[in-house]
Amino acid sequence: MPAIKAPLVSWHTPETLSPHPRQNLLLGFDRPSTVKKPLLMPARTLLFCALLTACGPVLGITLYKSTDAYGVVSYSDRPIPGSRAFVFGDRMVEQLDTQVQLQVNRFAGGVRFSARNDTYAPVEVELRLQRMGNVQGGASRLVRGVIPARTTMPLTLLSARQPGRPVSYKEKFSYALGNPGQRQLAFRYPLPWRGGPFRLSQGPNGRYSHFGPKGRYAMDIAMPEGTPIIAARAGVVIKTENSQSGRGSHPSGNFVRVLHEDGTMGVYLHLMRGSVVVREGQRVVYGTPLAKSGNTGNSSGPHLHFVVQRNVGLALESIPYQFNQPVGGLPNFTAGNP
Numbered sequence: 001m002p003a004i005k006a007p008l009v010s011w012h013t014p015e016t017l018s019p020h021p022r023q024n025l026l027l028g029f030d031r032p033s034t035v036k037k038p039l040l041m042p043a044r045t046l047l048f049c050a051l052l053t054a055c056g057p058v059l060g061i062t063l064y065k066s067t068d069a070y071g072v073v074s075y076s077d078r079p080i081p082g083s084r085a086f087v088f089g090d091r092m093v094e095q096l097d098t099q100v101q102l103q104v105n106r107f108a109g110g111v112r113f114s115a116r117n118d119t120y121a122p123v124e125v126e127l128r129l130q131r132m133g134n135v136q137g138g139a140s141r142l143v144r145g146v147i148p149a150r151t152t153m154p155l156t157l158l159s160a161r162q163p164g165r166p167v168s169y170k171e172k173f174s175y176a177l178g179n180p181g182q183r184q185l186a187f188r189y190p191l192p193w194r195g196g197p198f199r200l201s202q203g204p205n206g207r208y209s210h211f212g213p214k215g216r217y218a219m220d221i222a223m224p225e226g227t228p229i230i231a232a233r234a235g236v237v238i239k240t241e242n243s244q245s246g247r248g249s250h251p252s253g254n255f256v257r258v259l260h261e262d263g264t265m266g267v268y269l270h271l272m273r274g275s276v277v278v279r280e281g282q283r284v285v286y287g288t289p290l291a292k293s294g295n296t297g298n299s300s301g302p303h304l305h306f307v308v309q310r311n312v313g314l315a316l317e318s319i320p321y322q323f324n325q326p327v328g329g330l331p332n333f334t335a336g337n338p
Contacts (some may be wrong), residue, residue: 111167
């Protein structure tokens with residue numbers, strides 16, 4: 001790729017939205033970086049997207065960030081004085097440490113392990129035990145299983161080879177939402193919003209931010225903040241976030257995750273703070289109001305990020321899906337536009 005002679009682009013954050021709603025709609029897609037950026041410059045934004053397109057379909061893209069004396073943040077594909085390198089990555093992370101836990105119960109004859117799942121979805125867990133000492137049955141052990149929603153389940157028992165002496169081991173506990181054994185069913189999704197028509201600002205495999213396994217097949221739909229967001233498919237609400245303002249601490253911003261009957265999950269991201277009207281454990285059907293669209297988290301402008309995921313084996317990955325009617329695309333903003 002030829003060297004670029006000057007920084008390419010500056011664009012705004014949710015805290016400094018353009019006063020022109022049309023401009024804001026044109027920037028409705030996920031923003032992977034972690035810096036504050038001032039005023040929108042549409043021509044440079046197009047150049048920035050062109051740079052990402054030229055970089056090819058990779059899982060991480062290294063660019064260089066610099067800030068001038070006026071606080072304007074610019075990007076280039078080559079280092080310039082005062083710039084710092086950063087890497088785009090798959091940043092969609094949900095913390096479940098307080099809801100999925102490994103329980104360890106020591107007793108005179110050994111140790112019992114169980115897993116507690118306080119979520120409203122099945123959770124796949126894996127327990128690896130290594131460097132075991134004074135244990136019957138070998139030096140290591142691997143246990144994997146699916147814990148139903150709101151359930152505690154025993155995993156394994158370590159029995160002491162010599163009773164009265166302590167049992168030793170090194171543990172690693174991993175988990176992921178969902179049951180990888182469920183079979184995905186064909187489904188065409190109704191549009192998950194009221195109003196419009198709205199347009200796609202980044203489609204599947206969009207190189208601006210839709211790379212990596214969790215978001216590869218996501219779609220970003222540019223729409224004004226406050227647009228009603230509805231359930232596109234029946235299921236159970238299993239995770240929500242409703243208190244984040246602006247960029248906040250969570251890349252997804254405010255969101256709703258819905259588990260469908262076939263084990264897939266629909267996730268609605270970057271929602272307006274305080275607008276989520278469903279609770280975890282609530283059953284929804286198509287058309288149930290979920291929230292209002294917003295501009296929170298890693299977002300370049302007001303839009304809805306909608307993705308369908310499934311557990312593929314201790315990991316959530318996005319899967320291809322289709323809406324049941326056409327959604328037009330904003331031209332040339334990302335490589336993933338239709």
